[in-house]
Amino acid sequence: MTSTKPELRIFDADTYANGDPTTYGLPLDQYAYLQDEEPCYLQEFDDPILLDRAWVVSRHADLWAIDRDAELYAADRGYINMWKFTPIDPVNGGKPCMLTSDGADHRRQRGVVSRGFTPNVVKKLEDRFRGYARSIVDRALERGTFDFARDVAAAMPIQALGDVLGVPEADRVKFFGWVDTFSAPFDTRITPSFEQVIRAQAELTTYATELLELRRREPGDDVISQIVRAGADETLSEDEVMGTVLLLASGAAESTANALSQGMHALLRNPDQMSWLRERSDDVPTTAIQEIVRIASPFSHFVRTATRDHELHGKQIREGDKILMLFVAGNFDPRTFDQPRTFDLGRDPNPHLAFGRGPHSCLGKHVAALEMKLLLEELLQRTTDIEQVGEIDYVRDQFSHGVYKLPVAVTPA
Numbered sequence: 001m002t003s004t005k006p007e008l009r010i011f012d013a014d015t016y017a018n019g020d021p022t023t024y025g026l027p028l029d030q031y032a033y034l035q036d037e038e039p040c041y042l043q044e045f046d047d048p049i050l051l052d053r054a055w056v057v058s059r060h061a062d063l064w065a066i067d068r069d070a071e072l073y074a075a076d077r078g079y080i081n082m083w084k085f086t087p088i089d090p091v092n093g094g095k096p097c098m099l100t101s102d103g104a105d106h107r108r109q110r111g112v113v114s115r116g117f118t119p120n121v122v123k124k125l126e127d128r129f130r131g132y133a134r135s136i137v138d139r140a141l142e143r144g145t146f147d148f149a150r151d152v153a154a155a156m157p158i159q160a161l162g163d164v165l166g167v168p169e170a171d172r173v174k175f176f177g178w179v180d181t182f183s184a185p186f187d188t189r190i191t192p193s194f195e196q197v198i199r200a201q202a203e204l205t206t207y208a209t210e211l212l213e214l215r216r217r218e219p220g221d222d223v224i225s226q227i228v229r230a231g232a233d234e235t236l237s238e239d240e241v242m243g244t245v246l247l248l249a250s251g252a253a254e255s256t257a258n259a260l261s262q263g264m265h266a267l268l269r270n271p272d273q274m275s276w277l278r279e280r281s282d283d284v285p286t287t288a289i290q291e292i293v294r295i296a297s298p299f300s301h302f303v304r305t306a307t308r309d310h311e312l313h314g315k316q317i318r319e320g321d322k323i324l325m326l327f328v329a330g331n332f333d334p335r336t337f338d339q340p341r342t343f344d345l346g347r348d349p350n351p352h353l354a355f356g357r358g359p360h361s362c363l364g365k366h367v368a369a370l371e372m373k374l375l376l377e378e379l380l381q382r383t384t385d386i387e388q389v390g391e392i393d394y395v396r397d398q399f400s401h402g403v404y405k406l407p408v409a410v411t412p413a
């Protein structure tokens with residue numbers, strides 16, 4: 001049991017901006033306290049852009065159960081996370097998408113989009129992804145000293161997801177620039193004002209309309225073309241087509257980039273694990289990618305709504321109450337993970353929650369894993385040493401667990 005109550009500031013963006021690099025930038029003692037003493041507690045928020053209140057659940061077993069129980073914990077009753085604004089929440093003025101649907105509605109939308117993510121489709125992407133990884137590493141080696149977060153981690157998903165989504169090469173930097181802006185609304189270095197978040201969302205929505213038009217005229221085997229086809233035969237409504245494009249744009253790039261940066265930082269802090277991975281750099285094992293995603297926990301939480309009154313850990317939950325699934329805490333729960341604070345690339349089993357575990361579990365997890373694997377393979381094969389040459393600088397945000405800067409120097413092989 002945790003003996004003393006730490007000051008609880010898990011929803012304060014500064015906690016993450018000033019995160020402790022020895023605990024992955026996360027307030028792990030605060031999470032442990034919650035799991036021991038208050039596994040379900042009512043958090044009140046005092047900010048017009050955040051929810052009024054939510055029940056925060058932090059133990060792995062509870063999170064696993066809640067995420068799988070769409071009947072008691074609905075996704076279609078408003079809000080995705082602690083933010084009140086999002087372009088993909090139809091209950092609050094946004095477009096509908098699979099992440100905010102349940103039951104047959106959810107299955108229909110997920111079914112259509114998942115055609116763009118079959119193992120065959122992902123396999124076909126491998127050669128192109130490897131090409132992107134190679135050229136990113138080429139540029140990094142030319143520089144010698146660089147910012148891993150911006151120059152390497154962020155560069156990979158821009159190209160890879162550009163392909164998956166079918167965004168023309170020339171538009172990729174602009175497209176993911178909008179995504180960056182609304183993914184970090186609390187970090188003024190990335191998003192100087194809340195108005196810019198709204199503007200970026202509007203610009204992305206306008207661009208998405210143009211992209212859909214382009215793919216109508218020139219279809220490919222990318223996901224947007226799949227969505228356009230489903231729109232044409234009315235499997236998806238016009239609004240769902242737009243919602244799906246916005247969902248894919250907003251969820252996929254930041255998360256993968258953050259996992260790569262957090263993973264590199266953990267490797268730099270754990271030379272034994274770096275050596276272990278170097279020895280396996282011809283075929284980076286799945287366990288390594290899963291462990292990186294666990295410690296990175298790129299999205300700290302998601303929110304559901306209780307569909308009826310019930311009790312959880314002695315607390316009376318009412319129908320309509322918001323439940324905040326603190327996945328990041330669950331990923332460090334000692335009830336489930338042996339030595340949860342240890343970075344162990346061979347960890348197996350590793351039932352982490354970073355991709356979710358229920359009907360909404362991440363549809364792009366194989367794409368994300370492939371991007372990470374190929375990038376690490378290229379980087380480790382073509383260097384003999386990677387050294388951290390400056391402090392890690394975290395993004396100021398409580399939802400997305402991001403790295404703003406990670407200065408490194410490499411020695412070419």
Ligand code: HEM
Binds near residue numbers: 099302
């Ligand atoms: C390391 C990178 C990523 C992480 C950590 C991540 C994490 C997540 C999480 C936690 C969820 C919600 C799970 C739940 O509520 O149970 C989710 C949903 C989703 N993710 Fe990812 N994601 C990543 C990358 C991607 C990529 C690359 C794509 C697409 C190319 C993608 C597409 C989606 C979609 C479409 C959903 C909604 C699924 C549904 O509602 O049925 N994600 N992701």
